[in-house]
Amino acid sequence: MTATSAPVRGGQRAANRDPIPRRRRRLPFSPWHFVLIPATVILLFPFLWLVVTSLETEPEALHFPPILIPHAIRFANYSDALAAAPFARFFINSAVVAVTTVLCNLVLCTLAGYAFARFRFLGRTALFAVIMATLMVPFQVTMIPQFIITKWLGVHVLAGVGINHIGALILPNAATAFGIFFLRQFFRTLPVEYEESARVDGASRLTVLIRIVVPLATPCLATLAALTFLDSWNNFLWPLIAVTSTNEMTLPLGLATFQGAHSTEWTLLMAGNVMSLVPMLIVFFIAQRYFVRSVAATGLAGT
């Protein structure tokens, strides 16, 4: 039916000398699916393969050609992995470090960013210049002295922030130059009139910040929180240097150590990997809007 009607329409058009070129026959779906479907398969396949392997038996995982669907789903890999390494402990450590780091950053960067944006005080320009300079320096330059300082602090000041304690993973990142700069830039765009009228009514400077400025900055603070959380959660190099005892390890470090000890036990490794991955995937999808907006914001801010 369609096959016969199409040439007829074309014939009519030719007869009418229609100047508009004949449109190509349209697919019943967008041709972009030809790009998106293979891309999505590539993007998702590692996740899928990870889960499949984590549910197979050892001989199935090492079978060649690979077995795509396990014959019997073996959840025991998960309990075996939990028995071999304290993944719950790693998870709690990661959560404590990430949440504390985010809270510290929100408080300290808000205070400092606001002062740099609004107050004139002795040494402001110099201090701000120093902070901006640290922003450019890669972590590899500072990590050796940071290790020495952290070690010294643990011995001489407070064991909880020294080497081999999760405090050592929080304190050096409790405030970031990026956070201070990011919030200062935002605070400078706010109209100063609200703050001035609150001051006239007798509010202290801290009250103005907490009651007037912070509510206006909520989206900005959410962005900073999301970025700090991702950074802290995925940080590997500093924990690798600062922590060696299993009890203080975060998920990436715990998982890497687990891989070092069981590098050929693929089913166990994949079960451990799934357990390390799932909490972040859940958080990410619940707050996907925030994470995506935050990453997009850094991109747009950088342009």
Added chain:
Amino acid sequence: MTASVLRAGGRRPGRPTAMRRVLDSEQFNGWAFVTPGVAVILLFGAAPIIWSAVLSFQKSSLVSGETSTGLANYRQLVHDPVVGEAIQHTLIYTALFVPGTMLAGLLLAVAMNRKIRGITIYRTAAYATMAISTISEAIVFIWLFDPSYGIVNYAFSKVGLPQQQFLNSPSEALYVIVAMTIWGWTGFAVVVYLAALQGVPQSLLEAAAIDGAGPWRAFRKVTLPMLSPASLFLAVWLTINALQLFDEVYLSTQGGPLNATTVLVYYLYDQAFEQFNFGYASAIAYFLFLVILVITAVQFWAGRRVTFYRS
């Protein structure tokens, strides 16, 4: 006397005391607000910059303490064949990873920048790679590319390609790391490009269509220039990260086989925390800093000429 007590107790606004004036001043509040945050940054961010510069002129280890050696560390760096290899691997890696990620991100973002069926699934799949840590990513890819049992070799055998050694082969390992990191960063590039695409005004594309531009021409002449700030950002950001590659190398190859994947930061880590040559490692760190500064400066300089800013 009574009056002042009343005033203080009743908190009536009156002439502020000297103490109050200080507590309310910009000087005092400025310093009080910045001190905690700035202290952290000075201690862990600023002081170490100078300290590691000092270290780089010393021969220091945990065992023997420090002795000044002048430029010896930098001289060693110039003559160290491993540093030469590490620079080469770092640059090859960067030259493949950065354009690869940008192209993948651009293609997917353009494909996803439309209302078609299943778009939420496609976007979510791209975003999911942002939630995976470098360590999880590396472990999965080691398994996918396992020479004996990996599914990639199985796929190769299916299409008649010879079996590969991948991460065990000095000539292939670096490229496997390129593949896994492109996979891991694609979501990031997609998000940045999608946000930038949303800022391309529809009216410009319509004007181009009216002027007779086909979709490809409109993309090249309108969309791509409008995306150039995002492209410059991604190029700089991805390059900085690429030059600092470490996690995947540490996990999958430890710099091997035969130093084939020894990149600068891995060598630096090895010197600092396996060999405890803090002085030499600091010199490598400063060299890395220099490389990053130069490459980023060149990118900005070149980028300025081809970047189109609307405002």
